[in-house]
Amino acid sequence: MTSHASDLVHKQGLQFFGSVNASISHELKNIFAIISETAGFLNDLTQLSKQGQTFDLCLLENCSNSIAEEIERGFDTIRQMNQFAHSVDDPVKETRIHDTLALAVKLTGFLSFARKTRLEPSGTEITIDTSPFLLQTLVYRTLRALYRAMDTSAELTLTLRESEASLVTLIFSHDQAVDLTDFPDFRTADVAEVLKAAFTKSDTGLALTLPRENKDLRDKFAGG
Amino acid sequence: MKIILVDDETKFINMLARRLSLRGLDADVAYSGDQALEKAAQTRYDIAVLDMKMPGMSGFTLKRKLLENLPDIKFIFVTGHGTIDQNGIADQSNDIFLAKPLNIDTLIDTIRQRLDPDQ
Numbered sequence: 012m013t014s015h016a017s018d019l020v021h022k023q024g025l026q027f028f029g030s031v032n033a034s035i036s037h038e039l040k041n042i043f044a045i046i047s048e049t050a051g052f053l054n055d056l057t058q059l060s061k062q063g064q065t066f067d068l069c070l071l072e073n074c075s076n077s078i079a080e081e082i083e084r085g086f087d088t089i090r091q092m093n094q095f096a097h098s099v100d101d102p103v104k105e106t107r108i109h110d111t112l113a114l115a116v117k118l119t120g121f122l123s124f125a126r127k128t129r130l131e132p133s134g135t136e137i138t139i140d141t142s143p144f145l146l147q148t149l150v151y152r153t154l155r156a157l158y159r160a161m162d163t164s165a166e167l168t169l170t171l172r173e174s175e176a177s178l179v180t181l182i183f184s185h186d187q188a189v190d191l192t193d194f195p196d197f198r199t200a201d202v203a204e205v206l207k208a209a210f211t212k213s214d215t216g217l218a219l220t221l222p223r224e225n226k227d228l229r230d231k232f233a234g235g
Numbered sequence: 236m237k238i239i240l241v242d243d244e245t246k247f248i249n250m251l252a253r254r255l256s257l258r259g260l261d262a263d264v265a266y267s268g269d270q271a272l273e274k275a276a277q278t279r280y281d282i283a284v285l286d287m288k289m290p291g292m293s294g295f296t297l298k299r300k301l302l303e304n305l306p307d308i309k310f311i312f313v314t315g316h317g318t319i320d321q322n323g324i325a326d327q328s329n330d331i332f333l334a335k336p337l338n339i340d341t342l343i344d345t346i347r348q349r350l351d352p353d354q
Binding site: 036037038039040041043044045046047048049051052055059077081123124125163 | 244246247250251253254257288289290291293315316334335336337339
């Protein structure tokens with residue numbers, strides 16, 4: 012692992028950024044579509060009023076509430092986009108893993124095949140020294156693969172555990188049997204290798220174990 | 236003319252149905268492919284306006300299933316997909332794709348054109 016880590020950031024990174032941005036832009040278009048239709052409806056009501064027709068004023072209140080809700084949804088989406096964009100600021104840094112998981116759940120939530128997912132609160136703040144961007148990529152790809160394999164009614168629970176002093180484990184538990192024969196695919200396995208992460212599959216879930224410290228990665232990026 | 240609008244964005248589809256109704260076009264709404272199939276089992280729709288990407292069943296899968304019972308039904312796809320930013324792009328099946336956000340007049344013109352191409 013010498014130039015492999017930076018190659019991954021550049022090659023897979025572009026693809027990952029593209030994929031996430033596509034789903035975010037899809038979400039924003041849906042938000043704009045609702046605001047656009049609501050504005051159009053307000054215009055319809057104005058035209059009716061000009062023609063002397065009356066209507067329930069509650070309709071106006073509903074429209075303004077709906078626009079305000081969609082604007083808040085849009086801001087929330089842009090906040091996530093901004094947080095994601097900043098994941099490349101530091102090639103390697105002490106990363107709050109719960110924050111990475113929370114963002115990955117939100118970003119994958121924009122996918123049309125996303126499943127209901129609950130992130131268990133972690134009792135203590137757990138950090139690992141790693142590449143925030145590659146970690147985000149790995150968790151995102153794992154969630155995406157699980158969603159694709161899960162039934163539409165299935166639910167996923169994410170739990171974070173400090174398995175040993177030097178290791179952290181992310182547990183993806185599903186409430187129905189899931190076929191993960193082809194997981195991890197070669198791209199995901201590539202990212203996992205650089206992060207020194209290991210997957211363990213079981214009937215009820217998937218465990219992803221990561222080292223608290225990845226000296227090779229830090230040395231590589233510190234050396235440019 | 237019987238129209239069904241299918242999209243998991245409930246506010247969008249409800250508002251669209253309301254605006255079509257103000258223009259004299261009655262449209263049923265469904266928030267998923269399964270719900271649309273249930274409604275299509277009860278009502279003979281002339282045209283379906285479908286979101287391409289929906290949880291559970293995509294617009295394209297829904298089209299195939301609707302055609303099993305309603306072979307003459309016409310389709311318009313509505314999408315927020317990034318690669319479709321222009322209205323009226325037809326693929327090999329001659330379906331019409333409209334980009335979100337929609338223009339209500341364009342939608343109505345497209346519905347009429349799909350149902351009566353000689354118009």
